[in-house]
Amino acid sequence: MNQVNQVFETTIAGRKLKGEFGKLGMLSNCALKISYGDTVILINANASDSPREGIDFFPLSIEYQERLYAVGKIPGGFIKREGRPSDKAILNARAIDRPLRPLFPKGYRNDVQVVCTVLSVEQDNLPNILAMNGASLALCLSSIPFTTPVATVAVGLIDGEFVINPTSKQREESSLDLTVCATKDRVMMIEAGGQEIPEDVMYDAIVFGFDECKKIAEFQEKVMKKYGKTKVEAELYEVDETIAKEVKEFAFDMIKESMYLTDKDARNAAKDEVREKVNEEFGQKYPDNAADINEVIYKLEKSLVRNMILNEKRRPDGRGFEEVRSLASEVGILPRTHGSGVFTRGLTQVMSVATLGSISEVQILDGIEEATSKRYMHHYNFPSYSVGEVRPLRGPNRREIGHGALAEKALEPLIPSEDKFPYAIRIVSEVLSSNGSTSQASVCGSTLALLDAGVPIIRPAAGIAMGLVTSDDLQHEEILTDIQGLEDFFGDMDFKVAGTEKGITAIQVDTKISGLSNKCIKKAIHDAREARLSILKVMNECIAEPRKEVSVYAPKVFTLNINPDKIKDVIGAGGKTINKIIDETGVKIDIKDDGAVFVTAEDYASGKRALELIESYSREVVAGEIYLGKVTKISNFGAFVQILPGKEGLVHISKLDVKRVNKVEDIVSVGDEILVKVTDIDSMGRINLSRKDAIKDSEEDNSKENKEEK
Incomplete structure (x- = not known):
């Protein structure tokens, strides 16, 4: 069967929102492909043909399905496919559910499922905002008895100005992350996070978002009238009138007395007692209508509490309307x-x-x-x-x-x-x-x-x-x-x-x-x-302010910044160097690409020792400076001396002493610590050292000190 592909579009915040349905998902009540920029979501809305028996709630199910191909990723882990929904996906599903649920007919108990599958994501255009608009549109276009469009926008705050559906860069600059859902008449749902936003600014932001939602809701309404399917006549749950009348006559005064008790435990005990009496009175008379009886009791309790608040200006626990509990x-x-x-x-x-x-x-x-x-x-x-x-x-x-x-x-x-x-x-x-x-x-x-x-x-x-x-x-x-x-x-x-x-x-x-x-x-x-x-x-x-020190049982964290070019020296070949530091000190080490080093230790001493080692491995060898080095190897032409961890240079035999040296072993042995001066670092990074120059510099320094003393 050939399907007619219906297409409609509008502009929001200077970007095109486009909807198509009739071409994809032919067996769904409504399968809507909706896009905003390069963000694309498929919304499928379906409902059961008849109400679910034996329930006292509306079984609406909203599913938000993230597909990693939408951002060009392959899932991590061994299985390489999407698993359970992420926390973010669950939060998005809840956010879609909340403004839609109250707008279905009261007493409607058919199963309804809306599945939002994220197919493509452009980070400038958030998929959750698009999914919320798409879910409303799909329900409006379907034959499911949902007839009040709900629109959604994001609102940012940048340099004192409100922005509708901020881009990725704008979101980084924004001090407010606000989502407003509304019909063309009233606000249905608000989600906000912000950097200590003043109350009047937050209110103005909500109104700003509401004004934009009105336009989108009116657009959805036009689309529904032009392209929407004929709505099915909803079969709504209603309590048997005879049962409602009899239960009310029998239990009203008892329920009222219980609901006016201010103590919660006493009120709950009284309510349980009333329910027992009602069940004793009507359980055998109406054995197949337990749900109706419970519904009557619920509605009586609800009407009494609401009347108490609206007309008697009294709260169930006796507090004032603006009073906080103890x-x-x-x-x-x-x-x-x-x-x-x-x-x-x-x-x-x-x-x-x-x-x-x-x-x-x-x-x-x-x-x-x-x-x-x-x-x-x-x-x-x-x-x-x-x-x-x-x-x-x-x-x-x-x-x-x-x-x-x-x-x-x-x-x-x-x-x-x-x-x-x-x-x-x-x-x-x-x-x-x-x-x-x-x-x-x-x-x-x-x-x-x-x-x-x-x-x-x-x-x-x-x-x-x-x-x-x-x-x-x-x-x-x-x-x-x-x-x-x-x-x-x-x-x-x-x-x-x-x-x-x-x-x-x-x-x-x-x-x-x-x-x-x-x-x-x-x-x-x-x-x-x-x-x-x-x-x-x-x-x-x-407690008015943070403790001055973290708990003795908390890890101690030390920080250090090194030259990013030296990260490889700290890590070493195959992680040899960093593992050596960890083994010696028992710390955890995290190094970021910008050279920030975080050392986590159980105590102060081991943390400081690890910092010293990291610093030594990351230090630059500077020509002209004198170092205390350790002789690691001797040859006929000179001695190799380690001046920093992982940094070794050669002292040629001619540079070992101020006087002529016939044999290297006459001056130094392996393991000796000697002062050496870096005379040169060649283009290949080889370090040339001189003990003779270090001695001369030391003698000159001593001579200057003696003259100054005189």
Whole structure:
């Protein structure tokens, strides 16, 4: 069957965005090839014909597939093919999911999968931004019931000016890395990393990106109307009206009473008791409708909490809307680690542990991004015990990878440069107790751990999560500071902001509604600053500045700069020289192409000794200078003397003494240490030495000293 290839294009930031569908992937609901410059992605969108039975959520799956051929690379390792998705690919998939999910019809439970395969990458045009626009377009063009286009742009800040979709060079110069996703009416998602960006500048950047998104969303809408398939009629999950009415009449007052308890444990116990009573009442009457019964209870709980906040101006735990929960900070709790900190906010508690390593322990990145290594690493673990549950322990899931990356983004701008603090740094945040915003608690706990480890960060950082509850028409909204789990679960927004007293270093915003107003964004950013400052005050009372010295258990790092031309001399043939130094001192040695040398040692003495050896192997032999050398070999015509490690010259028999020498052995023996002067270095690098000249120079120096004394 011949497919008609539909082509459409527009211009964004002076570069062409082009879409084609109908020619490739004929069996997909929609297979869209989309390009921006030389960056090309294939987006495939498909959905099941009927809803998945027995679930209470929308099964949307977003996959972001990196292909190394896109940047002309062959995968490393033995297998030579792409393996599990990289952390970056997982983060990109999550970023695509978040703005799309809320715009599907409520109650839609068909499986939907969007696969974004990166085919070609031009570093000036980021594939993740293109994939986000492409995923929206593919869904709009498909018959899947998705009808609200979402546009995405990147925003940079260079010399006080905002830039849409900055190029590779511009990204290096930019102090802001902002991604804005929006419909033509409201902002859906925000991701940001920055170098302590002031709140008003961050808000203006978001609005700037939103204005550009409106144009792209309108373009997508025109494409959908012109080329899109007819949308299927969605089969939406609805609770049986009779069951809904009966359960509400029976349980409403009990649920209300439980939801108004301010203590979390008491509230949860009361909720469990209500569920037991409801199941006893309706379990046998409606044995096949357990999902409906649970859905009614969920909706009643949700409506009660939202009404409490919107109309009664009351939060579930009794706090004010701008009030932060009780705070506590502690450092140095683990005796043998390099740095540790525990941060507690209400019932949320995170322990972060810092480890310092040699520069060779940086993380090597094998992906399609420009970065090839990472010196600062932040990992986040969320075990089941943190919420009082029992689950098998597995490897990190997407959420854990995402939360670790967010905390890393918040702290990375504050990490000192390699020349000021020559260590690889790893932080691990262990969530000990979770009741809202553990990712931001890990920013706080990790700041404490870094300070405890003696890392001279630019300034301490803290994070907070803001929440939102809106009326159905979106006209009435209440913003909440420091949301707890219940408010996150039943609320409309998770607006995470991290930064220092000076400005913002990271933002991540998710919504469950059709977007945020500019007014909401502005207030959330402002209120987050006030909360952040109050948290930083408590943290500063615990530890205000980095330890003066790193832990006794941390490695000691020494640095040295040598002439790059001398690197080969330090390494030696087959690594012989450098291995000799390592064997003698027990250190680790890392040498960069620019001549920067990093020596990692367990103690000061071995580190200094290694530096001395490296320096001696890298020193230049200078004509006219006098050296104390060691005789290594004797011949009839002279003696060979080593004046520096790996540097040997010849003292001709005529240059051995001020008087005539008949036999070399009359003056020196192998192993003797003698002063020699470098008289010449020929074009082949051979060194000519003279003991006679060294003696004469020494006698002249003594004569001058005697005259000066007289």
